[in-house]
Amino acid sequence: MKIVADENMPYVEALFADLGEVVMVDGRTLIQAQVKDADVLLVRSVTKVNKSLLDGCDRLSFVGSATIGMDHLDLDYLKRRGIFCTNAPGCNAVAVGEYAFNAMLELARRFHSPLKNKTVGIVGAGNTGTALQHCLQAYGVKTLLNDPLLEASGDEREFVSLEELIERCDVISLHVPLTRDGEHPTHYLFDQARLNTLAEGTWLLNCCRGEVIDNHALIQVKQVREDLKLVLDVWEGEPEPMAELVPLVEIATPHIAGYSLEGKARGTFMLYLALMAQLGREVDKSLSSLLPPLWSHQLSPLSVPDERALLSLVRLVYDLRDDDELFRQRFQNNKGFDLMRKNHKHRREFSALMLANAAGSDVDWLFELGFSGVGL
Numbered sequence: 001m002k003i004v005a006d007e008n009m010p011y012v013e014a015l016f017a018d019l020g021e022v023v024m025v026d027g028r029t030l031i032q033a034q035v036k037d038a039d040v041l042l043v044r045s046v047t048k049v050n051k052s053l054l055d056g057c058d059r060l061s062f063v064g065s066a067t068i069g070m071d072h073l074d075l076d077y078l079k080r081r082g083i084f085c086t087n088a089p090g091c092n093a094v095a096v097g098e099y100a101f102n103a104m105l106e107l108a109r110r111f112h113s114p115l116k117n118k119t120v121g122i123v124g125a126g127n128t129g130t131a132l133q134h135c136l137q138a139y140g141v142k143t144l145l146n147d148p149l150l151e152a153s154g155d156e157r158e159f160v161s162l163e164e165l166i167e168r169c170d171v172i173s174l175h176v177p178l179t180r181d182g183e184h185p186t187h188y189l190f191d192q193a194r195l196n197t198l199a200e201g202t203w204l205l206n207c208c209r210g211e212v213i214d215n216h217a218l219i220q221v222k223q224v225r226e227d228l229k230l231v232l233d234v235w236e237g238e239p240e241p242m243a244e245l246v247p248l249v250e251i252a253t254p255h256i257a258g259y260s261l262e263g264k265a266r267g268t269f270m271l272y273l274a275l276m277a278q279l280g281r282e283v284d285k286s287l288s289s290l291l292p293p294l295w296s297h298q299l300s301p302l303s304v305p306d307e308r309a310l311l312s313l314v315r316l317v318y319d320l321r322d323d324d325e326l327f328r329q330r331f332q333n334n335k336g337f338d339l340m341r342k343n344h345k346h347r348r349e350f351s352a353l354m355l356a357n358a359a360g361s362d363v364d365w366l367f368e369l370g371f372s373g374v375g376l
């Protein structure tokens with residue numbers, strides 16, 4: 001069996017080498033000739049999987065994307081060809097939730113405006129939106145949700161309209177898939193007209209897909225609205241974000257919100273499970289055996305940390321400012337955006353940091369937030 005896999009996917013060798021020949025490729029520039037005799041194709045979001053890539057790849061029977069988003073997969077074409085296709089829903093939800101929470105703490109510190117007192121609106125209350133809500137609730141921040149599809153499906157959480165969310169929230173974080181059809185398309189969900197309705201001083205975060213915000217319109221609006229603060233992890237036109245937009249953004253990163261080591265490993269592992277099921281073979285590997293051990297058993301916040309101390313704890317796990325700084329230096333270099341993604345030092349999730357406090361104390365909410373505790 002020949003398995004062609006994106007080189008930015010960790011643990012492919014460890015999980016798939018038993019099954020056949022593994023060939024690692026640059027997913028962004030992948031061409032048909034490289035997939036011609038493959039049985040299995042493992043991709044990430046940068047590979048457009050469609051007729052032009054797969055025409056004539058007659059052996060291919062399995063396509064797996066180690067991502068949540070599926071907008072790069074031509075699902076109708078794969079179905080017509082009878083090629084099994086799967087993705088990895090939820091794999092990096094915690095990473096995205098923690099990224100957005102982390103970014104909000106950074107803005108709060110920068111603008112001397114505590115997060116704790118704000119109302120945060122989450123647009124798209126699926127895996128990543130819910131992970132963010134979980135962090136915010138653990139810290140005691142009020143949240144409002146907008147998700148007309150979940151609302152209609154009977155999700156029992158409380159939802160508000162997008163208009164109400166925009167009106168009532170100090171912070172808005174976007175967590176929708178990129179869609180162009182259906183009753184609630186998200187392409188340019190935040191167009192010029194909607195951007196103009198943002199309340200004075202809104203913080204707007206986009207960790208889902210660049211095209212959910214009209215980036216040209218965002219430039220125009222931001223140029224006259226110093227009060228708006230932006231956090232962008234995703235950009236219209238990736239891997240070439242609009243150069244005029246970057247300096248207008250407070251925290252700018254190259255689509256790495258989901259890039260925790262755990263999140264990426266979970267993505268690969270979910271594809272491994274799907275392929276083993278497809279082949280009718282027994283699973284003989286575990287995710288936990290792949291990941292490095294947790295950090296530090298010594299750290300012990302003695303009293304309830306204030307927001308400043310919480311940010312220090314969060315920065316210990318992942319200092320978002322490093323990625324922001326590198327991005328500004330490199331995004332305009334030849335292939336800078338993709339190189340930063342490829343070389344991204346694997347960040348860990350809050351759970352990698354083990355706190356020595358006992359459960360049942362007044363810092364329990366840190367465990368709720370995601371940090372590990374001895375004996376938990």
Ligand SMILES: NC(=O)c1ccc[n+]([C@@H]2O[C@H](COP(=O)([O-])OP(=O)(O)OC[C@H]3O[C@@H](n4cnc5c(N)ncnc54)[C@H](O)[C@@H]3O)[C@@H](O)[C@H]2O)c1
Pocket residue numbers: 068069070089090092093096123124125126127128129146147148149150175176177178179184185186189207208209233234255256257258259
């Ligand atoms: N930046 C990153 O690294 C990164 C990582 C993971 C996911 N993503 C992106 O984020 C998207 C969301 O991920 P997820 O795991 O939360 O997906 P999900 O499918 O679990 O949740 C998305 C939610 O959005 C809702 N939704 C759809 N259209 C909507 C609309 N018009 N208004 C409001 N809500 C709407 C859906 O009902 C669903 O509940 C993915 O599709 C992917 O494109 C980005």
Ligand SMILES: O=C(O)[C@H](O)[C@H](O)COP(=O)(O)O
Pocket residue numbers: 008043044045046066067068069070092255258259
């Ligand atoms: O949809 C997703 O899961 C994310 O956008 C994904 O993490 C992006 O990373 P990539 O697949 O481009 O490496």
